[in-house]
Amino acid sequence: MDIPRIFNITESEHRIHNPFTPDKFATLGDALRLKPGARVLDLGSGSGEMLCTWARDHGIVGTGVDMSPLFTAQAKRRAEELGVAHRVEFIHGDAAGYVSDEKADVAACVGATWIGGGVAGTIELLARSLSAGGVTLIGEPYWRQLPPTEEIAKGCLANSISDFLGLPALIASFGDLGYDVVEMVLANQDGWDRYEAAKWLTMRRWLEANPDDELAEEVRSKLSSEPERHAAYTREYLGWGVFALMPRLHL
Ligand code: SAH
Numbered sequence: 146m147d148i149p150r151i152f153n154i155t156e157s158e159h160r161i162h163n164p165f166t167p168d169k170f171a172t173l174g175d176a177l178r179l180k181p182g183a184r185v186l187d188l189g190s191g192s193g194e195m196l197c198t199w200a201r202d203h204g205i206v207g208t209g210v211d212m213s214p215l216f217t218a219q220a221k222r223r224a225e226e227l228g229v230a231h232r233v234e235f236i237h238g239d240a241a242g243y244v245s246d247e248k249a250d251v252a253a254c255v256g257a258t259w260i261g262g263g264v265a266g267t268i269e270l271l272a273r274s275l276s277a278g279g280v281t282l283i284g285e286p287y288w289r290q291l292p293p294t295e296e297i298a299k300g301c302l303a304n305s306i307s308d309f310l311g312l313p314a315l316i317a318s319f320g321d322l323g324y325d326v327v328e329m330v331l332a333n334q335d336g337w338d339r340y341e342a343a344k345w346l347t348m349r350r351w352l353e354a355n356p357d358d359e360l361a362e363e364v365r366s367k368l369s370s371e372p373e374r375h376a377a378y379t380r381e382y383l384g385w386g387v388f389a390l391m392p393r394l395h396l
Contacts, residue, residue: 154348159192188210196233197220212240253271268281285315325392326389328388
């Protein structure tokens with residue numbers, strides 16, 4: 146079981162597979178006021194940077210589930226490297242429908258909400274693993290500027306403008322689902338560069354090492370077009386953030 150190979154190639158050197166930088170995950174960990182021993186579940190945990198650094202900095206315990214064997218292996222290595230392998234566990238598997246045995250204080254899906262069939266379904270899925278009073282984390286794109294045309298939305302690799310909302314509308318949508326937004330940390334354009342531009346050097350080196358690979362042409366073409374596409378579209382139009390949610394408290 147694996148994700149499409151192209152992601153394992155272009156993101157093989159990423160520690161964080163989204164526009165967050167290490168300082169953003171640190172800010173989020175502080176913002177959540179994590180207590181030692183708090184349990185964190187992470188669906189689509191990638192290379193495990195969030196759980197591993199929070200285990201190091203806040204003493205959390207955690208479980209991550211990810212469909213990429215490569216990223217899962219990197220997450221386990223990272224846990225060893227940071228000396229937190231006894232606190233965090235990384236499971237290779239499909240997180241769709243994954244419900245933990247032990248209830249979590251924080252249940253997260255950071256940049257992989259297709260796992261639950263979209264934001265609403267992922268919030269419902271995470272709720273099944275969450276303790277009373279627990280916090281749900283959703284990492285999701287939004288339009289930093291609304292694209293004036295569908296062509297521009299496609300330039301951001303969206304299918305259409307309707308794929309994403311503007312930031313106020315995204316926040317309102319969590320309310321419509323019955324949640325209070327209790328914290329948020331947003332990525333910025335420099336963070337987008339770290340996520341996107343890091344792929345370019347990886348692709349360049351991979352091409353040199355794998356000129357005869359069946360994906361070589363696809364990677365060659367991406368390396369030619371991606372820097373300009375990123376600068377014209379994603380960097381300008383797309384925002385990204387992690388939103389902390391709790392079931393709406395009605396008075
Ligand atoms: N949350 C991580 C990774 C985000 S990228 C981070 O912030 O770095 C999206 C991740 O979802 C990738 O690691 C990919 O392997 C994983 N993924 C995609 N589909 C999945 C599925 N069905 N179940 C589990 N993980 C999945």
